[in-house]
Amino acid sequence: MSTSTDLITLGRRIRHFRKIADLTLDQLGDKVGVVGSQLSLIENGRREPKFSLLQSLSTELNVPLAELLSEEAPDARTALEIELARAQTGDLYASLGLPKVPASRNLPQETLESLVGLHRELIRRATESIATPEEARRANTELRENMRERDNYLPDLEKVVEQTLARVGHQGGALSHRTVSLLAEDLGFSLIHVNDLPHSARSVTDLASGRIYLPPASIPGGHGLRSMALQAMAHRVLGHQPPSNYAEFLRQRLEINYFAAASLMPQTASVKFLAAAKARRDLSVEDFRDAFGVTHEAAALRMTNLATSHLGIDVHFLRLTDDGAIQKAYENDGLPLPHDVTGAVEGQFVCRNWAARIALTRTNRSTEFYQYTDTPSGTFWCATQTGTTAAGEFSISFGTSFADAKWFRGRDTEKRALSRCPDESCCKRPPNDLVDRWSSSAWPSARLHAQVLSPLPSGTFPGVDDREVYEFLEAHAAS
Incomplete structure (x- = not known):
């Protein structure tokens, strides 16, 4: 006992x-x-x-x-x-x-x-599937570390995706909206676009009637609807049950995102494309993005799945907010990500000298920004693209160690920066002359981020308002 x-x-x-x-x-x-x-x-x-x-x-x-x-x-x-x-x-x-x-x-x-x-x-x-910030960060950290041990690659899920796509005759190349619809039909679903989705849900699936409700097809950036539909279908393909805790919810979310990315950028076709680019020493997130008709972020994340497992290149990925805070991050190349005492990186501010932050200060952002950065853990090369959403500006960085930069376009950049972080004298502590001049005269009014005080809706799925979802389904059940 x-x-x-x-x-x-x-x-x-x-x-x-x-x-x-x-x-x-x-x-x-x-x-x-x-x-x-x-x-x-x-x-x-x-x-x-x-x-x-x-x-x-x-x-x-x-x-x-x-x-x-x-x-x-x-x-x-x-x-x-x-x-x-x-x-x-x-x-x-x-x-x-x-x-x-x-x-x-x-x-x-x-x-x-x-x-x-x-x-x-x-x-x-x-x-109930709602976590405190501490629980959520701990679960997310454990999942990120687990994926790092796997080089961000899930071979069993890759096989499931290729078998699923083969059922609708998809041979390779960009996955069209028509093929996504055929896949939904094969799984017993119909895709329905509505303009009254619950504000807390990206999509809603009616399992009883086999309907997947999505935003209107005419919304800006509508290419993301393919990914939303694939994520919704992935729950059935992968046999998911309602999550019993926040860690399980995060695992399921990772799996459906992986399923969608592997469907939009199938392994066989993607590896063939990337291997050819590596042979030319011309690997580029931009080219991979355009070849499969996906977003820059989706292409960069998919490359983290395949770079180490199929190209033998360790890499890193960053998505930052306009103030330099990490929203998403992955690395298995040794990039020294900032983290709190629990190991969580989300919300941490990266060094102001990293390419991911310098790119946000540029006036001309029409092309990718390339830079080498010397850190206490070694020198890293990054390619950074910026963008804007309703929530503000962001940057997407994909990079690797100095030794593996030779495989990528942009490796010949002359941009180079020095980062001594986490040493606060690097970029966090203001220069002494500014401290002397302004420390007794400055009184800023801090901006309170509303999300800090806003609790997530408490429902079966984290962040989703059950009442809204059920009333939505009831309203559409008769249609």
């Missing part, structure tokens, strides 16, 4: 078979050589019995040892008692500071059922 849960179940099974044998605690204790009070502690899951005692109990109760050690409750009533006892030994109940209610045979059935029901609801609300 190693956990309190095991002891609770074992204790209740011992009590169950003692009752069947019509023995009191003292009577059974005399037979196995322990006092009744010690046996009571064992039956209540508060003391772990020695193996020799379990053998004696098995003999005296005339029950095989394997049956005595079964993890199943012996009857429905005992199952409820075990569930109540387990709930009251957990951290969630302990945090309430309430006294425990003994899960004994003297507890009325109605009271027992009511208490178990309350605990179930308490646990459901606590484990």
Whole structure:
């Protein structure tokens, strides 16, 4: 026995078979050589019995040892008692500071059922798929580190994608909207574009009627609709169930994003294209993007999937906000990403001398910006593209170590910068002359980011308002 849960179940099974044998605690204790009070502690899951005692109990109760050690409750009533006892030994109940209610045979059935029901609801609300920022960052960090160990490559998922595309006869090249529609039909879905999607959802799938609701086909950047549709279909292809926790939600999101990217840029065709570009020493995110008709970000991320596994090149990827904070990041080339004490990189500010931030200060942003950056961990080459959304400007950087820059277009750039971060004298600490001049005269009014104070909607899926989704589906069910 190693956990309190095991002891609770074992204790209740011992009590169950003692009752069947019509023995009191003292009577059974005399037979196995322990006092009744010690046996009571064992039956209540508060003391772990020695193996020799379990053998004696098995003999005296005339029950095989394997049956005595079964993890199943012996009857429905005992199952409820075990569930109540387990709930009251957990951290969630302990945090309430309430006294425990003994899960004994003297507890009325109605009271027992009511208490178990309350605990179930308490646990459901606590484990509902919404995480605190700390939990979300921890789960995201673990997932990022796991993908780094895999070189951001999922071979089993690649096979699933190629098999799925083969069913609709896709041979290679850019995936058209028509092919995406055929794939949806093959999976039993129809794609429907609507202009009243819940504000908290990018798409909504009606599993009962086989409908995938997407934004209007005429929205700006409509090429992203292919990816949205593929992500929605991926849940079925990959056999996903509603996530039970935030870590599982993040894993599912990663898998559907990977599925969509691998569908839009299939492995065989992509590797052929990239290998040819490497042979010419002319690898470029721009060319890869244009060849498959996807966004710059999607192309850069897809290259992180394939660069190490098929080209033998370790790489890094960054998406920054206009103030230099990390939104997304990946590296297996040793780029020293800034991180907090938990290892999370999201929200951390990269060095002002990195290409990803310098590109945001340029006046001419029509072409990619290339730069070598010397860091305490070595020299890295980056190609950076900038863009703008309703939320503000952003930059997308894809790069590699100095040694592997030889395979990429832009390697001949003369732009070079020095980064000493995390040394604060590099770019975080203002120069002494400015401190002397302004430290006693400056009083800025800080801009409060609304998202800091805005909680995510609490629903089955993190960030999604269940009521909105269900009312949306109800409104469209009759159409």
